[in-house]
Amino acid sequence: MEEWDMLNNLHIDALREIGNIGAGNAATSLANLLNKRIDMTVPWAGVLPLKEITTLVGKEEEPVACIEFSVSGSIMSKILFLLDESSCYLLIDLLLGRPQGTTKSLDKMGISVLKEVGNVVTGSFLSAFAGFCQMSLKPTVPAFAFDMLGAVLSSAFIEGGYFSDKALVVENGFFGEEIKIKGHFFLIPENEALEKIFNSLGLSLV
Amino acid sequence: MEALIKTQKIKESKVGIAEWQVLSAPARLITLGLGSCVGIAIYDRTFRIGGLAHIMLADSTQFNDKNNRAKFADLAIPDMFNEMVRKGAKRHKMVAKIAGGAQMFSSTDRHLSVLNIGQRNVEMVKNTLKNLNIPIINEDTGGNYGRTLIFDLETGEVHIRVMGRGIKTI
Numbered sequence: 001m002e003e004w005d006m007l008n009n010l011h012i013d014a015l016r017e018i019g020n021i022g023a024g025n026a027a028t029s030l031a032n033l034l035n036k037r038i039d040m041t042v043p044w045a046g047v048l049p050l051k052e053i054t055t056l057v058g059k060e061e062e063p064v065a066c067i068e069f070s071v072s073g074s075i076m077s078k079i080l081f082l083l084d085e086s087s088c089y090l091l092i093d094l095l096l097g098r099p100q101g102t103t104k105s106l107d108k109m110g111i112s113v114l115k116e117v118g119n120v121v122t123g124s125f126l127s128a129f130a131g132f133c134q135m136s137l138k139p140t141v142p143a144f145a146f147d148m149l150g151a152v153l154s155s156a157f158i159e160g161g162y163f164s165d166k167a168l169v170v171e172n173g174f175f176g177e178e179i180k181i182k183g184h185f186f187l188i189p190e191n192e193a194l195e196k197i198f199n200s201l202g203l204s205l206v
Numbered sequence: 207m208e209a210l211i212k213t214q215k216i217k218e219s220k221v222g223i224a225e226w227q228v229l230s231a232p233a234r235l236i237t238l239g240l241g242s243c244v245g246i247a248i249y250d251r252t253f254r255i256g257g258l259a260h261i262m263l264a265d266s267t268q269f270n271d272k273n274n275r276a277k278f279a280d281l282a283i284p285d286m287f288n289e290m291v292r293k294g295a296k297r298h299k300m301v302a303k304i305a306g307g308a309q310m311f312s313s314t315d316r317h318l319s320v321l322n323i324g325q326r327n328v329e330m331v332k333n334t335l336k337n338l339n340i341p342i343i344n345e346d347t348g349g350n351y352g353r354t355l356i357f358d359l360e361t362g363e364v365h366i367r368v369m370g371r372g373i374k375t376i
Contacts, residue, residue, distance in 0.1 A: 051222050051223055060238035060239040060354075061238055061367075061369075063369055066311075068313075142313065143311040143312065144311065144312055145241075145310040145312070147241070147310060147351055147352040147369055148239040148241075148352040149239060150223070150238050150241070150352070151241030151243075151308070151310060151351075152241060152352065154242070154243055154262065155242045155243075155309075155310035155311060155323075155324075155352075156310075158263065159241075159242055159309065159324075160311075163269065164271070165274055
């Protein structure tokens, strides 16, 4: 029996609220960084097989960048920030002050720009999350991959030491109004994290 | 490439992550986006029966939850082998081709971890095939990129699609 087998609607709502608060803060920091308006979708929370997590983002062979963090501190969890190919190039152009359309492939410089975007977004997500739950949360140095979505997502889990073929995810979509940016942000609480999250909010798991 | 275009009308079947499937020609078995996972194509060229597995992890003995046997190299390959035999394939006619086992993520602190899952998956796949006496006649493993594997049961050819590198046949 997994912790998530005990989840009820109230728990799911609490997780979505974390998604809301965290991603709201993250979208604001991304918007400040780019000086453009960034919106987010209504957060989704629940338990999904890996295959369906892929479906939330797109097609298995679609190229994506994934910036991955492990979170330590009060709870252990994993964070994945995914961007589709054209969003990657646009972000690099915007942040390096180049005309849009300049970047057409990823080089070292581009990768470090994307990791930095990941740092900003993850940092602001975590600080809102930590504040809401009165916890202390620290992200690791980011790991990076740019490849087919299917390969990237499955490997993000297993290379990161997460071996179940299902995961509890809190998902948020990001999109730009004036610019074409599309991204997904996943929070994946690891073992024993759930109980601590709910306790901090005055809920219990059973 | 030509072979791919010619056979476009035949039955295509998708093998998902932590799944395997056995079919007879004419058909193609496809698995998309192998990262550190490994794709194992076993073929009986006489009866033209083929099996394709997409494993995630090497060793089931390290885990308590074995509900999905197809997830583990050491369980999925013998299970698929048995199904091939049940469908009429002969052990001494079988050959294998494998692909995947990459390390997708790079990080400045990731090298601190000794575990390269992709490499360990490939090793377990090789051991398991060896125990079944199935020779590996070709492979495309390792590296840091994802692969799509297309297994043509008509010819036994395995086509590997890599982002930005086109298709190669093993």
